[in-house]
Amino acid sequence: MLVTPQASDIRQRIETAARERFGWESVQPGQRRAIEALAEGRDVLAVMATGYGKSAIYQLATVIRGGLTVVVSPLIALQADQVEGLRDAPDAPPAAAVNSRAGARRLAAAWELAEGSGPRILLLAPEQLGSEETLERLAAAGVDLFVVDEAHCVSSWGHDFRPDYLRLGAAIEQLGRSPVAALTATAPSPVQAEISERLRMRDPLVLVRGFDRANLSLAVERHTSSDEKKRAVIDGIAEERGTGLLYVATRRETGEYAQSLQERGLRAFAYHGAMSASARREVHASFHDGAADVVVATSAFGMGIDKADVRFVVHASPPDSLDAYYQEAGRAGRDDEPARVRLHYRSEDLGLRRFFASGSPRRGTVAGVYRAVLHASGTAKPKELAEAAEVSSRTVTSVLNLLSDAGVVRWDRRGVRVVDRVSPEVAAERAAAAAEERERIDESRIEMMRGYAETSGCRRAFLLGYFGEEAPERCGNCDRCASGDATDDPVSRSTGDEAFSPNTSVVHPEFGAGTVMSTEDDRITVFFEHEGYKTLSRQAVEERGLLEAE
């Protein structure tokens, strides 16, 4: 395609704005494509490794589009970082955050900014968009670009933990349907599809960048007893140099491991979500300015960490998906210097993950909540339903999401109402089906985590295959390649079998529609919409014709 004068003009404006308003030397090709698309009014889903500069995309796009950009950001601390970062730039658009921690004065200033003119940025948590008043004010101010930062939260948190993430799509439409940018560092294609669907994006430009991190050496250590594993974790970290992270499964373990490491003479700090805000800030600060050798943390330590010289990331047990694992592990070596990434693994450790993934409400509970909705006549608030059905607010959230997914009720800002009047038994039945599907998919994601830990092939190839990227046959920088074991079972991407190359849509007589994720010599991994990941034997597939390209 020819570069139109208009297109080259936009390109020029992007370069100039980057240099003069933000003080950046250059714009990455991936960033530029995203900004150009947004400038033209197209939705963008950008999956880019941390450190690639996702924030720059919406910041520059705001300057080019010249209006109000709304940024949904999951943590108040992150919002504060963004506002501060923009304040430090030479001539960046003004930015402010609307959240519960801003006092009346700051709130008024934030709204004054939003209701002004010119390029400007307003950050808020998804919960804020649950308020009718906030939506009306934003609509009146005229939203010109809608950004969802850390967009994987839509998929990972929306269903039970922070339900407002699932209602962002409706909020976007109510705000006049400006272009939408969804940004995340981690999303394999099924998660990309869910983000796009839940946010009601229209034919988004999908950009995936920077997954292959050649400087990370990948290793997995398998253990049989938990005592032996603990010793190995401690011994391993004692040998590391530089600052690093140890991820553990529970809050209690953060303290236990931190103490053991301190006894070995390391400056170790525990970190988890139940700690006070001030204690958390202190750990962050110690980590950043090199006063810590290692931070021992649950998954709470993560988003917003911006330290380039993390030399190692060790996991004492696996998280609940490879997305989560690679995001956590990927915090190592962002300066492109060599860094070590190690997973300590016992298959029993996946039990805790299964426990978290299997919390679906029982049918009786679902029926009870549904009866409360029926009884409420008209719309009901979740809080009222929780009281009427005598369940926790969290359970109500989970039930209502299932009933919504099953098409029985509609849940929006105004409340909950019945859209398909059925008996409580039928409602419970349909919700159970939705819950089972969700659990199957979660379970299959855990199984992919197991697959990575137990693979006999190259670890990097496994990871990149999971994220749908091409990988070298052998990376030379993982424990499998180093030991030579990988040669026994090489991952092969071009066996001449074009029918099942990655991203091919397929149908399986039993599992239904799916997409090929990766292929190896003897097996094919497929993500099925209603079943999750399945690894199929290539031989069975070929001989019995189980899988057909659509």
Add this chain to the structure above:
DNA sequence: CGGTGAATAACTAGTTATTCACCGGTGCCCTAGT
């Protein structure tokens, strides 16, 4: 699902084995009381 710790049992007097209930991650928000 697995780890943990308290309570109980077993068998003989303070230690060891078994059973069983319980717990486990991620953060917005708002409101009441210091």
